[in-house]
Amino acid sequence: MTDPTTELPLVILDALMPTSQRQVLNRRGSSVWEAKGDRGRHAVKLGYPILATEEHPAQEWIAKAPAREAYVLNWLREERTLYGEWELGTWNVQPWHEGPDLWELWKPCRVEGSTVEPKLDVALSCAEALADLHVKGWAHGDVQPAHFIVGRRGVQLIDLALAHGQPVIEAFDFPFRGCLVHYEAPEISRSVLAEGTAVPTPEADVYALGAAFFISATGTRAVAYPDDAPRPVQRQAVVDGPHRPVTVPGAFGELIGEMLRPRPADRPTIGEVCKALDY
Ligand SMILES: Nc1ncnc2c1ncn2[C@@H]1O[C@H](COP(=O)(O)OP(=O)(O)O)[C@@H](O)[C@H]1O
Ligand SMILES: [Mg+2]
Structure with missing residues (x-):
């Protein structure tokens, strides 16, 4: 065959x-x-x-x-x-959604010695795409730079296979077992380590978006761990924290820091993220 x-x-x-x-x-x-x-x-x-x-x-x-x-x-x-x-x-x-994803689009910011700063209108469009999902009662669960496709008519947030919020018919459903650890909020990593599963939440999506902005703007993961570390070791590093200092300059850097706060309740909502980016 x-x-x-x-x-x-x-x-x-x-x-x-x-x-x-x-x-x-x-x-x-x-x-x-x-x-x-x-x-x-x-x-x-x-x-x-x-x-x-x-x-x-x-x-x-x-x-x-x-x-x-x-x-x-x-x-x-x-x-x-x-x-x-x-x-x-x-x-x-x-x-098919045409356009570069967030990671590709912000490549010029990551070139060694570059003074190019991330475009905040793009960050706002990504945040709005996520806000649209949260308003409808869903958390994405797998927010990462490759899942924001920046087209001429706006940003598409793709790969909704792990989204949670409303009931999904049993025949297609399966538990959430975590996502790419670079974007996993500490509470998600902790739960996956302890029980093998977790529940995606809007708060964890906000963390993931902060980590996605961080890595796309700087090329560095929000939390330090060796490239080849096994997943449980990566997850433990996320749980133990702290995240790396945010080197993105200005108000955007401060916002990313707030989005990466270890306690979910301390993070801004996606609506607040949109407001902060909309100036
Ligand atoms: N609707 C789409 N339009 C354009 N590209 C897409 C689309 N869906 C997926 N892709 C491309 O395929 C890649 C993987 O798709 P994704 O939905 O993330 O699936 P996976 O479950 O394999 O992660 C994306 O990063 C993107 O490059
Ligand atoms: Mg994917």
């Missing part, structure tokens, strides 16, 4: 009839494609189980992520996100 993560399943080819397609990435149970054709330009996401290795147990639940994301998108938006099952898991098809 050909490896289905190296070509689009027939069910998707039938639905989209693309004239061209390319794989954007394939990693950790997720294969993302860009498909173009008469029916438009789409992102296709395929989920498949991660098999057990010597270091990690199997992660079968990840195969459900595209269907779960489609459920969340359909809850949030009027236009329908198609989804279904394929041989190894679930898939969804969503509009």
Whole structure:
């Protein structure tokens, strides 16, 4: 059998009839494609189980992520996100959002010796995209620079597979087991270390957005730990703190510091973040 993560399943080819397609990435149970054709330009996401290795147990639940994301998108938006099952898991098809992500966009700020400062109108648009989600009763759970796509008509916050807030139908649901540790709030890391799972919250999203601003502007993770440290060691470093001093200058740096406060109740809400950036 050909490896289905190296070509689009027939069910998707039938639905989209693309004239061209390319794989954007394939990693950790997720294969993302860009498909173009008469029916438009789409992102296709395929989920498949991660098999057990010597270091990690199997992660079968990840195969459900595209269907779960489609459920969340359909809850949030009027236009329908198609989804279904394929041989190894679930898939969804969503509009393609053109543009660099926050990490790419702020690259000039990270060049050695650069005096370029991060553009605050972009920071505000990212915060507004997250605020829009919080207002609707959801926390994102996986806020990171790659998930903000900065288009000409605004910022799109993508990858809603781990969002929590409203009930998700059981068939697609799975517990939240943490996200990329660079963006994990201390209370999330603590819970994942103790119980294996956590509950995404708006407060943890605000922390993650602060960490996303920090790393995109400076190239440094908010909390110091060795690159190759195992995940539990990374999480313990986040729990133990403190975070690195925020080197971003001015009021933006101060705001990032507030967003990274260890106690969730001490952090600004996303509405307050938007207000602080809107001057
Ligand atoms: N709708 C979209 N429009 C444009 N690019 C997308 C879209 N969805 C995903 N991508 C690209 O694929 C990458 C991975 O997608 P993501 O939704 O984060 O899936 P994963 O579950 O693999 O993390 C994104 O960082 C982005 O580059
Ligand atoms: Mg992602």
